[in-house]
Amino acid sequence: MANRLGHRHDGNVSEIVSKRSSRNAKLAKIPLGIAGRAAVGFGRKLAGGDKQEINAELNQKAAEQLFAVLGELKGGAMKFGQALSVMEAAVPEEFGEHYREALTKLQAAAPPMPVAAVHRQLDQQLGTGWRQRFREFDDQPTASASIGQVHKAVWSDGRVVAVKVQYPGADEALRADLKTLNRMAGMMSALIPGAEIKPILAEISERTEEELDYRIEAGHQRQFAKAFNGHPRFVVPKVVASAPKVIVTEWLDNATPVSQIIQRGMADPEGTVELRNRVAALMGEFHFSSPAIAGLLHADPHPGNFMMLEDGRLAVIDYGACAPLPNGFPKVLGELVALEVEERYDEVVALLHDHGWVIPGKTVSIQEIQDYLRPFTDPIRTETFHFTRRWMQRVAGKATDISNAEMMKTARSLQLPAEHVMIFRVLGGSVGICAQLDAEVPFMKLMNDWVPGYAETRRAVG
Incomplete structure (x- = not known):
């Protein structure tokens, strides 16, 4: 029978697949299908086919298969897909349209249970x-x-x-999916440029229970x-x-999900500038202010969890993933940003060493840290910053460029302390949504108003 979401089911089709063997079989289709198509594509190239056209076709089919399976399985598979969808803006343009469409589908509703x-x-x-x-x-x-x-x-x-x-x-499906997806992390990292597959899976796994x-x-x-x-x-x-x-x-009446506002912005960029900027500014304020106001950080920055009401307020739902921050953001984060703004890299390096950001036994020089951080620091160079897909793609590309030996050497010397992992995942997800919105955000005002250590360090400099 049909239902209001436009799906059809026979009473059994939409039951979540809970048998591990069944779910693993569906997930196993992904690498097998990609390998088979790659072999066919290689043969077509040998036969003189256009390499760029063949690669684009293979990428499109791989993306469609990957996200169709993730959406169909719900559970950990769909949760992983939704986490990836937040970073859609980082996908390079050459992979753009088909990946973007497949990723954003995971922000929509899935077939219901009977x-x-x-x-x-x-x-x-x-x-x-x-x-x-x-x-x-x-x-x-x-x-x-x-x-x-x-x-x-x-x-x-x-x-x-x-x-x-x-x-x-x-519960069983979520646990089974995450084990299988972790085994496939290497393959998916190659398939989805710019996405940090292993850290996303690690975080989802950690907060599963x-x-x-x-x-x-x-x-x-x-x-x-x-x-x-x-x-x-x-x-x-x-x-x-x-x-x-x-x-x-x-219940929330007359609430428009941010995912719809993103789509509206892509269809009508000029006519939605004010709305998109307001949404992004409100999302930024909510994330930055929550630890100080509520002692918690909402840790699921997915466009479907934020909705604009007709009166201009932002409604926030889905609090399954939250990070306890009873004393607000860690002061060291504000100090690091302030020192970076002032380009006091000797003090940045000292702070990184003192607070466990440098792996024990490793060393990093002032110049190495300066070069490493440069691609990420655009938002702190001006009072407001315009987050765009092009900017996200450039930053993601530099962060994952394995051909840059110096960058990779520095990256291998650094680690993100456990107490900061979720904070940076939320920040990254929020930035991803701002880039999808193509919006301008008063980023430094948010830092100044809500992150301890930032204003004090800047005043001490002045």
């Missing part, structure tokens, strides 16, 4: 009398994601609510909702009820 499966999950999580807690419950989902889908309902007190229900078997328990998500969301209650620019829906695999929150 109604009977939804009801069974609600029976188990909210009790067999769960219907009495709702005045109305819409069996057809309004949205779906990597490990759950959302239904619109009316709570017993008359509030319109969003009910997120985790897919049965999502936390995201599978919706009670943890509910706790995060309650903390954010309390901290941002009444804020003039941000809305965090309140939590109404929660269980390990079901969470009920307030």
Whole structure:
């Protein structure tokens, strides 16, 4: 039967595939298919075919297969695909259109699970009398994601609510996917230029158990909702009820996902400049201010998790992945940026050594650090910075250029301390979304207002 999302199912097709062998077989299609097409392409080149045209065709088919499988499997596969989609702007133009289309599809809804499966999950999580807690419950989902889908309902007190229900078997599927994807990381790194495959998978793996328990998500969301209650620019829906695999929150009316605003901007760049700049500025402010206001960092910067309301406020959903920062951002981050702005590289190097950024036993010179950081420092050279796809592609290209021996030597001497990993993943994802928005952001004002250590270090210089 058809449903409101335009998908069709027969009651079984959309059940999440939980058997490890079944999921592994689907994921295994990716490298096998790519290898087979590469062999065919090599033969066509030998026969005198146009190399550039053949390579483009092979890349397109590889991208389509990769993301079709990731989206179909939901679980860890789809979550990984969604994480990649944030970095879509970094994909070089020669790979651009087909990768971009495939990646952005993963920001949309996936086929829903059957109604009977939804009801069974609600029976188990909210009790067999769960219907009495709702005045109305819409069996057809309004949205779906990597490990759950959302239904619109009316709570017993008359509030319109969003009910997120985790897919049965999502826990087993998520764990199985991540093991398989980690084995395929090398192949996918070659397939998707500019994407940091291994760190993305490592981070998803690390927070897997936390995201599978919706009670943890509910706790995060309650903390954010309390901290941002009444804020003039941000809305965090309140939590109404929660269980390990079901969470009920307030419904958002007339909310436009940032993913739609990105698409609108690509179709009408001139007519959406003001909107795109506002969205990017609000997203930046939310991420930079949250540790100071809420003691947490929202760690899933995906365009579907941010929505513009008609009154101009930014609504933020999905708090499954959050980094606890009860004292705000680490002071050393502000100090490093301030020293970089002032080009005091001797002090930058000393700070990197003192705080564990240089691998024990390794050394880096002032000139090496200066050369290494140069491609990443454009946003701190002016008060506002215009993030674009072209800029993202240039930075990603330099960061992953293995032919640059000096850059690679420096990179192999450095490490990102564990306490900063999630912060930099969020920053990278946010920058990726700003580049997709093609937006100008008051980056240095955000640093000055919200990152400890920055303003103090700049004042000390002055």
